[in-house]
Amino acid sequence: MSAVWVEEEAPAVSADKQMKIERETHKLEKRLCRQVGQAIMDFNMIEEGDRIMVCMSGGKDSYGMLDILLKMQQRAPIRFEIVAVNLDQKQPGFPAHILPEYLQALGVEYHIETQDTYTIVKRNIPEGKTMCSLCSRLRRGILYNVARRLQCNKLALGHHRDDMLQTFFLNMFFGGKLKGMPPKLASDNGEFVVIRPLANVAEKDLIRWAAHRQFPIIPCTLCGSQQNLQRVQIGNMLREWEKQYPGRTETMFTALQNVAPSHLMDPKLFDFKGVVATGVEDDEGDHAFDAEEFSAPSLSGLSGVPGLQVVAA
Numbered sequence: 001m002s003a004v005w006v007e008e009e010a011p012a013v014s015a016d017k018q019m020k021i022e023r024e025t026h027k028l029e030k031r032l033c034r035q036v037g038q039a040i041m042d043f044n045m046i047e048e049g050d051r052i053m054v055c056m057s058g059g060k061d062s063y064g065m066l067d068i069l070l071k072m073q074q075r076a077p078i079r080f081e082i083v084a085v086n087l088d089q090k091q092p093g094f095p096a097h098i099l100p101e102y103l104q105a106l107g108v109e110y111h112i113e114t115q116d117t118y119t120i121v122k123r124n125i126p127e128g129k130t131m132c133s134l135c136s137r138l139r140r141g142i143l144y145n146v147a148r149r150l151q152c153n154k155l156a157l158g159h160h161r162d163d164m165l166q167t168f169f170l171n172m173f174f175g176g177k178l179k180g181m182p183p184k185l186a187s188d189n190g191e192f193v194v195i196r197p198l199a200n201v202a203e204k205d206l207i208r209w210a211a212h213r214q215f216p217i218i219p220c221t222l223c224g225s226q227q228n229l230q231r232v233q234i235g236n237m238l239r240e241w242e243k244q245y246p247g248r249t250e251t252m253f254t255a256l257q258n259v260a261p262s263h264l265m266d267p268k269l270f271d272f273k274g275v276v277a278t279g280v281e282d283d284e285g286d287h288a289f290d291a292e293e294f295s296a297p298s299l300s301g302l303s304g305v306p307g308l309q310v311v312a313a
């Protein structure tokens, strides 16, 4: 008898849970589309007639990028084309059938380029040394060739907000530069425009989206190369900060879009030598003698706290 009661109650709970999951997923989808759409608009990433090569690694980020771009293509007020491209570098154990099967089923135009860079890298880099710089240089050259052959004018990469922040701190801590990862740039050979449509998207949202869409993810450790230790450290630091001070990642990301060259120390960006007294009072001006005020970090999130807008641009 009691077993009957237990069995009858279970579906009610699960239906409730199911509804909640669907609501959350719908919100997530809307957020992803809004953030990608915002980046496209803010940086003029996609224009009428573009033919965009979407670089697919088989990781969650590139699947998510293609997925959202295809949705945006449906509703965009302009016409642009998408070609998904994967480079099979012949890493041992690379499941070469997964991406073609997925892309075929999706009905998107795609191309798989097969080039054995793995052997070249292994042959040229001594055992134990990091292979990434040669590997990525080779990959870049091949992808430019593919883009040219496919007559694409833009390349889309799946870096997200957290990648951009990590790069910013890596450059500051280890490179002595205030430099992040641009959302849009001209390729180093000057031939293409490279865009990062996921620039505003949080990694945790891409993880959730990948789980919801059940992307057939290909592991990224097939080359046997060790992860960049410095990037791992920075990633851990950012996650730890976010745990201790929820909202800090968002605030730091906002700061990347809110730069005041007059309050840094690069004379190439601001003409410090040319600063003279203006003779005009400015309420919005800088109070050089006052201590700056910040709102105390709050556990409920820092974004939108007025005190964090420290300087006028």
Ligand code: SF4
Pocket (backbone or CB within 6 Å): 131, 132, 133, 135, 136, 223, 224, 225
């Ligand atoms: S992790 Fe492996 S595949 Fe990626 S750049 Fe480094 S060597 Fe190449």
